[in-house]
Amino acid sequence: MKVISYQEGLAAWVLPLSVIAPDTGAPLFSIINDLGEFFQFQTPGINPQNFPAFQGGTWSLGGTAIAINQLEITDQMVTAICTKTEYADAFLQAVLARLQERHGFKKVGDFKRNYRSMIVSEMPFDVSEALERWQGLANFASEMLRDRSGATIAIEPGGMKFLPAVRSGGDAFFQFLLERRIGPGAGPNRIFSAAPLTTEEHLKFLERYEETFSS
Secondary structure (H helix, E strand, O other): OEEEEEEEEEEEEOOOHHHHOOOOOOOHHHHHHHHHHHOOOOOOEEOOOOOEEEEEEEEEEOOEEEEEEEEEEOOOOEEEEEOOHHHHHHHHHHHHHHHHHHHOOOOOOOOOEEEEEEEEEEOOOOHHHHOHHHHHHHHHHHHHHHHHHOOOOOOOOOEEEEOOOOOOOOOOOOOEEEEEOOOOOOOOOEEEEEEOOOHHHHHHHHHHHHHHHHO
16 A cells, blocks of 8 residues: 555544633633734634634644644634644644643643544555445446436446444544545546544554455
């Protein structure tokens, strides 16, 4: 397996404002101005729910400039999006430290962390062949389109999705997605994958995918 690009690394820390904000309350506009300037966000502001939201920031991690795609603080969690989840985790640690130092936020112990990572990679096999058992159904779909519209459209399996066995309102966040990448420069072995995992865990998942369909 070869990684082509790290598309997204999201870390969502479940830290309710009622727990971490100072007893005097969270100074909304002071936080927006301070974090916006300190992390060089291009668009600091508030989201539709009137919570701090930022886009297009920059932060230095060990001397390396890290792009911060998004930071959002809501009443239930603090979320950051970078290219890798380890960057997002380290950045959120810096954000909390800034909030504690400058705005009187409280330190907390253990808390829940959710992740989502997206990667484009290449496998040493044709991804369509890994889905060949679905080809009969794809052919049937093509025939149905032809009968209805008169157009001949070749349909082929493009990916697979894994969902939680016990369905709930949070299914969309916890799904695994594997899709064949289509477009200029994308060969039959290139895939896009999304998973509710850290970037490191996601790479292990892709390695297992490779082992499963290479044998």
